[in-house]
Amino acid sequence: MSIARVFLALLATAALAACQSIAVLDQPIPDAELRSGTAVFGEPVWSTDLPDVELVATDEAMRAFVASVAQAPRERDRLRALLDLMRRHGYVANTYEPYLNLTAREAFAVKRGNCLSYTSLFVALAREAGFDAKFQVVAVPPDYDSVDGRLVLNKHVNVRIENVPGRGAVTVEFSEEYASGIYNRKVVTDDYATALHYNNLAFMHARNGDPHSEFVYLRKAIDATPDNPDYWANLGVFYGRQEQHDHAVAAHRRALAFDAYHAAAIRGLANAYTALGRDEAARLYRKRIAHSKARDAYAYFALAQRALEARHVAYSLEMLANAVRLFDDDYRFYELQGQAYGELGDEAAAEASFKRARTVARASREEARIRDRTERHPRAQILIGGPHVSSFKLLE
Known part of the structure; x- marks a missing residue:
């Protein structure tokens, strides 16, 4: 579904992730x-x-x-x-x-x-x-x-x-x-x-x-x-696409005023400073992006998704390996890995990845059951028609 x-x-x-503060002066x-x-x-x-x-x-x-x-x-x-x-x-x-x-x-x-x-x-x-x-x-x-x-x-x-x-x-x-x-x-x-x-x-x-x-x-x-x-x-992305890079900088900085770790704003600042020829400021923000990507498995997962869609299977597998190295508890990583191996015709590796995906998914469900039992207000899980309702699914 x-x-x-x-x-x-x-x-x-x-x-x-938290990292060094960056002082760059901009025209307000x-x-x-x-x-x-x-x-x-x-x-x-x-x-x-x-x-x-x-x-x-x-x-x-x-x-x-x-x-x-x-x-x-x-x-x-x-x-x-x-x-x-x-x-x-x-x-x-x-x-x-x-x-x-x-x-x-x-x-x-x-x-x-x-x-x-x-x-x-x-x-x-x-x-x-x-x-x-x-x-x-x-x-x-x-x-x-x-x-x-x-x-x-x-x-x-x-x-x-x-x-x-x-x-x-x-x-x-x-x-x-x-x-x-x-x-x-x-x-x-x-x-x-x-x-x-x-x-x-x-x-x-x-x-x-x-x-x-x-x-x-x-x-x-x-x-x-x-x-x-x-x-x-x-809004910063919009201004950047319209080549109004000073305004892009200001909009991204406004985002950072509300969330100092906002990834889109930091990436947008790096792009805007590059477009403005402010290489030192761009370098500082790109370093911060690289630092965060190296610690975020989902960044690699996103790259792997895009690579597989573009039929860059080897690169997708490389990104998935990085994702799994950083976080091995999301079954979707292994599921996509199985699809990638399937594209290569490696059925044994594909089946191993799918098996791992099923194992991780089962473990996640068991963790959810334990959490439900130990929460102060446990949540039942039912389809429409069940006897103990606290969470509904509206399905055909």
Whole structure:
């Protein structure tokens, strides 16, 4: 089954380890100028140039859809009824499309969308049915993708329902892979989720070659959550692509003001300083990137993924060896290694890698079971229809 995703158009490949401080003097550029886009477009660009989205707004059809659910006398029964109703009407994970960015109303109308689309839809319907539904960001392992030559870091979201009688807080999950509940989760605001949606729209317009719309949606994301370094780093990437490298530096530095170890911003600074001919500053930041890559297995894993897609099998295996050397507890490393050996026709090595992947995956599941038993509030793991519910999977 496809993994549910929300993507950030970052050029980073790793979370950074602590290292030396770097003092580089730059010409300050005010936030207001960075947000205006004047350096690229010759005049200010405003957030109002494109309409705001109402991510979880409902319409008459949606309210009618949940009317029978809202009438159920017991809240516990209403949750089950809502889940069953969505499943019966085709709102299931096999209609998931990772880069289709829709609001709740749009996803309801077409029964398609990405992770954030389906999560927004469920939040909207659950609230109409009387539930206290909230967005959650899930701290899943780094998940990279390569889209049109851009390295993308995917994020995962799901839904938290508060105060369900007999169950307490309940998580509703649209991804089979993450339904175990072993990953840490953090409730976030509607503004946070809306900013994710704006960022996704910016990435979509970047792919479509529409820099004006890309910039407007990036600005909307920053306006919604101005302390999120991801969007400032993405703004730095935008300015870099438009060859406004001083503005790229300023945007990346703004990201670092919120997260001193933000990998995308550090990489962006290295690229911007190189473009400006400031070789010493670029060298310092590239050294910091290299330092972090050497300590982050997921950077190598991302490179291995891209190399295998490009049929550079030997290089992919080399990167996977580095990843495993640094961190040997992610079954995906061995799974990809098996695929690479399969491309080479080495069936024995491929089977050995797949066997190791299965072993690591089983160990991870056992660790999750132990964690569930020892947590103060253990989480049950069920499919719809099971008797002890605290984590749902909405699957067909």
